[in-house]
Structures are given as C-alpha cells and as structure tokens.
Amino acid sequence: MSYVCFDLNSLRGIFLEVLPKCLTYTLTKASKTKMADMKSIVETKLTEEFSPVHLDVTDITAEKCDTSFNVIIVSDKFTGKPLLQRHRMVNSCLEEELKSIHAFTMKTLTPEQWEKQKT
Numbered sequence: 001m002s003y004v005c006f007d008l009n010s011l012r013g014i015f016l017e018v019l020p021k022c023l024t025y026t027l028t029k030a031s032k033t034k035m036a037d038m039k040s041i042v043e044t045k046l047t048e049e050f051s052p053v054h055l056d057v058t059d060i061t062a063e064k065c066d067t068s069f070n071v072i073i074v075s076d077k078f079t080g081k082p083l084l085q086r087h088r089m090v091n092s093c094l095e096e097e098l099k100s101i102h103a104f105t106m107k108t109l110t111p112e113q114w115e116k117q118k119t
Helices: 008-050 083-093 111-118
Strands: 054-059 068-074 103-109
Touching: 008 054, 008 068, 008 083, 068 111, 083 103, 103 111
Parallel strands: 068 103
Antiparallel strands: 054 068
C-alpha cells in the first residue's frame, strides 16, 4: 500500500482560486436552466388548468435570493369565487412546484376585473 502526501498549504491557493469559479459557473448555469424549466412548467400547468384569457409568469429570481415568480392570471374559472379560494386553486394546481419555489406572488382576476384594470 502506498500513500500520497500533499502539502495542504500549497494546494490551498488552488482550491481558493479555482474551486469557487467552477462552483459559481456550475450553480449559475444550473440555476438558469432550472428557472427556465420551472417557468415553463408553471405556465403549462396554469394554462391547462385554467384556460386563461391572459397569463403572465415573470421570473423575478434576479431580484430575490432564490427561485421567485410573479404571476398574473385571468380566467373565467375565477368568476364568483373569493380571492382566497382563487389563490387556493392556483396553489393546488402548482402544489409540487411550490415546494421548490422560494417566493410566489399572484394576481388572480376574472376577465371583467382584467378589463376594468386595463382602463
């Protein structure tokens, strides 16, 4: 059996200089891919569930510390439902995705509310 000995002080410089760059690149690239995928998943699930008249999913991760989205969804399915119930409907639709999203804000509007808000 043979052993290899390293002078940790000489390797320390390499680790401190190279490793953080590698990790930063890898994490940044993975995070961007993950966010794009997550945005697409959120858009698809909301579209399938609510057939929205208008849907805007904005990735605001750059403004926050972790995965963050702002959603505006306009659907006939919200007609006659109070705000809390609408939010629960969206939360239920995105139950799995919300487990890996740090911050999620939403506006849930009926088409009539959307038209009034635009004017």
